[in-house]
Amino acid sequence: MPAELVSEPLAEIIRKAHPDWSTSGFICNSDLNYFRAKRVKDILESEKGEISNVEEQVLKSLKEHELLSRNVNTEFDQQLTIGEHLADRLTKYAGSWTFIIIFGGIVLLWIAINSYMLLSKPFDPYPFILLNLVLSCVAAM
DSSP: OBGGGSOHHHHHHHHHHOTTOOTTSBOOHHHHHHHHHHHHHHHHHHHHSSOOHHHHHHHHHHHHTOOOOOOHHHHHHHTOOHHHHHHHHHHHHHTSHHHHHHHHHHHHHHHHHHHHGGGSOOSSOTTTHHHHHHHHHHHHO
8 A cells, every 4th residue: 555645653663663664665554453453452541541341342343454343144043943934935926016016007908908807797796896805915915
């Protein structure tokens, strides 16, 4: 990383450890992380006087470039049953605009066909009782 991108407070800490260091050169990421962690530790010590165990873990993770948190969503997903996974997939599709548009098109087509056939013999005459039954079943699910 170009040393000119390093913030001035961090550059001062680096210069204390390495007086010959210049902002016209470069610094590797591991050294940069080390000095960042040192700066955070210095700030914490100046404000509180001592560092707690949690703060020490944060500094260690900062040096080693690790994550302290875990993804609770993946842990939750791993505990779901097969039925819950299927319900999630169904809900993801049934709540989509694709489903709503297709379902609306089918209802309009049903009404159009039955209205046109009203002149002869429709399979679901007005007031579309069979359609209402189907819509009630979908709503119940």
